[in-house]
Amino acid sequence: GAGVSQSPSNKVTEKGKDVELRCDPISGHTALYWYRQSLGQGLEFLIYFQGNSAPDKSGLPSDRFSAERTGGSVSTLTIQRTQQEDSAVYLCASSYTSGERQFFGPGTRLTVL
Amino acid sequence: ILNVEQSPQSLHVQEGDSTNFTCSFPSSNFYALHWYRWETAKSPEALFVMTLNGDEKKKGRISATLNTKEGYSYLYIKGSQPEDSATYLCAPTGGATNKLIFGTGTLLAVQP
Secondary structure (H helix, E strand, O other): OOOOEEEOOEEEEOOOOOEEEEEEOOOOOOEEEEEEEOOOOOEEEEEEEEOOOOOEOOOOOOOOEEEEEHHHOOEEEEEOOOOHHHOEEEEEEEEOOOOOOOEEOOOEEEEEO | OOOOEEEOOEEEEEOOOOEEEEEEOOOOOOOEEEEEEEOOOOOOEEEEEEOOOOOEEEEOOEEEEEEOOOOEEEEEEOOOOHHHOEEEEEEEEOOOOOOOOOOOOEEEEEEO
């Protein structure tokens, strides 16, 4: 079946603009995760959704970052008033349920000029 | 917050060599240990999810062991091939949310 998809694959924006990144998880997967990889850094956890439970937002770096998951499926990560340090590859992953192996999407490369 | 360390940071081997990497993590509040392979220009791919102390998992030429009491896991690759070249990431989970805290990875380069 289809894997995790993300859009756009690349996004170039100007400092101060808002951006929205989209993730379509594998159908039936109840857990959805957002990570990012900044240049020269490892994978950094951002936020995690599990079913209808309140999301774990402990990895969001600032209040400019927010995410939602509508209908338990598609998720949108929003970054307001982007800064150059937000430039990174943003990866989404889903799993059948929490704790199980995660399937990653291809990522969105965000560049803030 | 989980502190995950992986060693070595990078490794260059010849085709046919066997190799291994280490992942160290706090042994308290342990739930599971994930291993992922991340090839350049691709997405991370799950290799193993391990939960039990003493567990050993195998997938082809790749195997992993887990020691939850002392907080480490080893990943072994037997007879390395150029297609094994990738960054190998480990990520323990702890607590109720099962979020993954990734180590910085071991970059493996296999020369033909």
